[in-house]
Amino acid sequence: MNSTASLVENLDRGPLSKDEMAALVARDIPHGSYVNLGIGQPTLVADHLPEGSEVVLHTENGMLNMGPAATPGQVDPDLTNAGKIPVTELPGAAYFHHADSFAMMRGGHLDVCVLGAFQVSAVGDLANWHTGKPHAIPAVGGAMDLAIGAKKVFVMMTLFAKDGAPKLVRECSYPLTGLGCVDRVYTDLATFRVGPEGTTVLETFGVTYDELAARLDLDLASASGVGQVPPGRPS
Amino acid sequence: MNSTASLVENLDRGPLSKDEMAALVARDIPHGSYVNLGIGQPTLVADHLPEGSEVVLHTENGMLNMGPAATPGQVDPDLTNAGKIPVTELPGAAYFHHADSFAMMRGGHLDVCVLGAFQVSAVGDLANWHTGKPHAIPAVGGAMDLAIGAKKVFVMMTLFAKDGAPKLVRECSYPLTGLGCVDRVYTDLATFRVGPEGTTVLETFGVTYDELAARLDLDLASASGVGQVPPGRPS
Amino acid sequence: MTVQVCADADEAVAGIRDGSTVLVGGFGMAGMPVELIDALIRQGASDLTVVSNNAGNGDTGLAALLAKGRVRRIVCSFPRQSDSWVFDQLYREGRIELEVVPQGTLAERMRAAGAGIGAFFSPTGVGTPLAEGKETREIGGRTYVLEHPIKGDVALIGAHIADRMGNLVYRKTARNFGPVMATAATTVVAQVREIVETGAIDPEVVVTPSIYVDRVVRAGVAA
């Protein structure tokens, strides 16, 4: 999380799997944080939080200190996460209603929120709710509230779409979820800091900074100095 | 509460005592109402609610179904009314915080609120928080929230101040608590309906309508028709 | 006013008028007032505006109400789901109006209705298509969009236990929209699993005080 850290080119590994990306996110969540993990990939982050992290998970349907997904024997229809998956509760949990839950979020009380994305812009605009296709049925859920609410918003996504188009872009072409709300972007090929000062590459995975820069249509900066982990180093 | 009822001149009794005024207010509170009784005289109304009225009392410091004042043996410093007097709780009570309590009030969920007043205007403006004296320290408490919140606002006051000035006036000269918020005014000499259509006398006590009208600088109407209860009738 | 303890769900939804705005609780199945929705289908009110987080799943509950053509307009945060085929088809055929509202704004707009707030400035949705045409204002260096209350004629909610005065408690994440909707509608109907004597619920743990509740019915429990 130190913004003066040097860029590290990890040439010994990458592209990262979803689980490896989740592990990177988990590493950057401070001890004792209150965290909301978005539906889908971000939920993987929970599996990578270290023992004793004291991270408290929020689910926007009205709970703090949510536990892992319920095993078949634990399923309780009154206890689900925001993806409507049965979950469990941990000691010290609390329940509250939807207005209180989103007040907690909108009021900036969550330390970190982890979201998926279709696109993130160089300054941290987020597009993750609507493909923009004319016949698509719009559905936003809590995405816009999450995007603007947490103190830090981390995005997890592949860096390129299936058609090869980069998802980290100068300006989002998809309908926006929030303006300038993203702080960090974790992808299979690199991690980035985004914001008013533009885009900074923090780490690369399986590619060099120069290779990455060539594939993105962005004004990139690298974290000051470059340290390279060469291929073949035991990881 | 029937707005087409005839004016009744009670010449057999009046001016009313505070307790008699409280009894009149209690009579006009519908069965099962949720009611807030303001600090001071209005609290007397509780003593006059009939057995089985199922009236539920709200106190703005966070409680529904408040019971009577605590006896010395019942005093609990965590349980007071808005006047900071120790009270008791009845079965079916509920506690909530100040924002929820005033949301309940401001949102129009209370059926009736009973308040004292310095002045009430012909159209129902209320002045009950500030004498307007230049060196007075302003203090409003929940008065403005109560004034605009309840479905019906009843005022209890003497009709004339100690200096003889009427307290039911064309326009309030004291600083306002709320605009057009009062529905009924209960005084020692008469009860009134006030509102956008002006002031209507509903009952008089110890004075005739004409005597009353002569003492007030107001365009008064009487409830349609006049029925007189002559002096000396057993009450 | 005194709560009405209803004999069955049909009594609980009696009198709902054509053209009403109906707030429907639940998030997924948790807190969903299934029996009340089924009774509303039998009751027959049409031309409804429904406010709920989703737009129905499968072929039952809210989806069945939609399938009967009773709903003119739906206000929700997330209509499109894997099993929202009833809504999807009505929407594509132009037979239902949709207003998509961010989930927290949906909750806060109902809270505002219940709390007597005329409108509020929210940071959610600023710069997105869902704020288009809405008034914005910069306050303290941040941009906000003006949002207005959503008030219901009726709220249908699911809770866990009611007492005979109408105080409600919920269970776990089934609490969700129920307590907010209960403040925001003229007539509030709660289906509960159990009705207990007044005084049996600790006043400290009441979530929806009796003042908000008009009718309760025991439902949703296997006989």
Next chain:
Amino acid sequence: MTVQVCADADEAVAGIRDGSTVLVGGFGMAGMPVELIDALIRQGASDLTVVSNNAGNGDTGLAALLAKGRVRRIVCSFPRQSDSWVFDQLYREGRIELEVVPQGTLAERMRAAGAGIGAFFSPTGVGTPLAEGKETREIGGRTYVLEHPIKGDVALIGAHIADRMGNLVYRKTARNFGPVMATAATTVVAQVREIVETGAIDPEVVVTPSIYVDRVVRAGVAA
């Protein structure tokens, strides 16, 4: 972040800076964080803005803080009481600023700060001296006044029981302003009568979830 369980009230108020806005819970003595206020007097921060329902009673607690000249400005609904002589004298001598706010607006403005609401339109106070100079707007035929959030640097509140994570429960009408102030300040300090193990409070009855609480201290209990 993880709550700090403090050894005493002095540790609990450590670091409060000159010029801070301090939200002080309680309504009368119910919920009043007496030991925290006494510790704040010892701690020495000055030039404070205090937000509380009243402006101190007698010569102890908030009144003692005022008497020491530490409070530049007070925001409250009801400063004038039979025993508010300390405030009264300071005010008449022009040595303290006063902003009087209707009690419900006071609560709602703090709730707005905690809930990320930029401003809200309230019907309370319209047409009265307390709305003078404030923006008004007619919405749906009713006039509202625009009110802005009140945010604290610190909140000092009294609660009944905390667990070691910082979840709080209150007791009876001592709940009052505590849960609202806990959402509205950067650093929230709660004095409680008992601190229990995490898991000992039923998650259904938590009133202030741990996310809002930074420091807890056991106090206010006869030894």
